[in-house]
Amino acid sequence: MKQNRPPRSFFKKKQVxxxxxxxxxxxxxxxxxxxxxxxxxxxFRV
Structure with a gap:
């Protein structure tokens, strides 16, 4: 279930x-x- 898409990594970087x-x-x-x-x-002390 791997999706190698640049927008996803870009979004993840932005999230971080x-x-x-x-x-x-x-x-x-x-x-x-x-x-x-x-x-x-x-x-309070004073």
Whole structure:
């Protein structure tokens, strides 16, 4: 069941690129959230 068609590989490559972009966005979001939480904790401490 192998289909050697260039468009498929192109789509797969695009999908991988999109996944990497989403991963970077998610990672940045987690970092921002952690930083905000630290800020909130420091606010409560004072």
């Amino acid at each position: 690129k999109a996944m990497i972009v989403w991963y970077i966005i998610l990672l940045a979001g987690i970092l921002i959230l952690a930083w905000k939480m630290q800020d909130i904790i420091s606010l």
